[in-house]
Amino acid sequence: MANIELQGLVKTYGKTTAVHGIDLDIADGEFVVLVGPSGCGKSTTLRMIAGLEDISGGTLKIGGEVVNEREPKQRNIAMVFQNYAIYPHLSVAQNIGFGLYTAKLSKADKDQRILATAKTLGMEDLLARRPSELSGGQRQRVAIGRAMVRDPVAFLFDEPLSNLDAQLRSQMRIEIKRLHQRLGTTIVYVTHDQIEAMTMADKIVVMRDGRILQVGTPTELYESPVDVFTARFIGSPSMNLLPGKIAGAALTAPGVAIAGIDAATIASGNVLIGVRPHDLVVGEAGTGLSVSGLVTAVEPLGSETLVHLDIAGTEVIATAPGKVVPKVNTTVIASALPGSLYLFSAADERSLGRL
Structure with a gap:
């Protein structure tokens, strides 16, 4: 096992910079997830760690040793790809053991x-069995097995579950987490x-446009996002945002x-008010934030119902509760208690704290 250190890591393609000098420490045995939209630089960062992409600037250390110039096979890490990359003409045993082909071990x-x-x-x-006789989840396990058999110091996973259906993704999330444990x-x-x-990470790294926005535990990112992007990216459904203003308190x-x-502790001016859908509950108005909105759509989910509302032209x-399904084109009241509101600067979208 080993810790991984990224120090001012840069990746450029010609005049385009894909990763802008990021710093990140990954502790020995830690499960770290790089998350962000397509094109944010997360896969490029992973491929630099793996040695599949040259490093344009900065330093990469694995186990305390600089590995910038080392070939992938010299880094003692294993990578699991999105498309499994297993050989259809080989058996499961042969696929798992493929990484041992050049190892100096007896049969x-x-x-x-x-x-x-x-x-x-x-x-x-x-x-x-051959891969054609396996389910998608089993094929993914074969790919993981081929990485495991080499006893690497670190595993790198590049969107390994994106080709699976929802039920299999849920199952494989648990299996990978248990495997890590x-x-x-x-x-x-x-x-x-x-x-x-x-659901999987010890630590999440939120990336955007080749930069790291925030690093923290899942709870830290959910409860204390540093900006609007992180607030809306972490949590499903996404956080609601309403334009607001602070004058005095x-x-x-x-x-x-x-x-x-009481907003006296927050600087005055234009703000964005954030409230998560699970904190904005249909019912009677009370202390805190209350909205009266037109129901534009409902999504019954069994245990709860998602209610889409039009509030002065803003959709929230x-x-x-699951048994409550408001009718479309009716008006309902929804409220959020004090302590559940997030405030962001309207100018730069940075967090101003919670109320």
């Missing part, structure tokens, strides 16, 4: 490693899916009633 030792890896993944009964090996995992990031917003909120999403 008996190689077979023992392959069997031990297959048992860890619950695939010992499938070793003779058993092995304790450092994992760097790239995804654009914030649910994967929230009063917080106001068009079409919104705000009572019992509120929640209601």
Whole structure:
């Protein structure tokens, strides 16, 4: 196992900079997820760690050693790709053991490693099968097994679940998390899916335009986002944003009633008021933030109902108990308690704190 350090890491393609001098420390045995929209630089960063992309600037250390110039096979790390990259003409056993092809091990030792890896993944009964005889989840496990069998110091995952259906993705998230708990090996995992990031990571790294916006635990990012982008990217459905203004100690917003909120500690001026859909509940108005809006759509989910509202021309999403399904084109009231409001500067979208 090993820690991974990124110090001012830069990647350029001609005149285009894909990664802008990022700094990141990944502790030994930590499960770190790089998350962000397509084109944010997360996969490029992962490929620089793997040695599949040259580093344009900065320093990359694995286990305390600078590896900028080392070939991928010299870094003792393993990568699992989005498309599995397993060989259709080889059996499961042969695919898992492919990374041992050049290893100086006896056939008996190689077979023992392959069997031990297959048992860890619950695939010992499938070793003779070909990939065409496997489900998508099983194929992904074969790809993980091929990485595991080499006993690397770190695993790199590049959107490994994006080709699976929703049920399999959920199952594989749990399997990969349990695998990490058993092995304790450092994992760097790239995804654009914030649910994967929230449910799997010890630490999340939010990226945008080749830069790191925030690093923290899932709870830290959910409860204390540093800016609007992070606030809306982390959490599903995304955080609602309403234009507002602070004058003195009063917080106001068009079409919104705000009572019992003291904004005296926040600088005056134009702001964005953030409230998560799960905190904005359909019901009677009370202390805090209340909105009266026209229902434009409803999404019954069983345990709860997502209610889309038009508030003075701004669309927001509120929640209601599962048995409550308001009718479209009716007017309802939704409210959020004090402590659940997020404030951001309207000028630079940076966080101003919570009320």
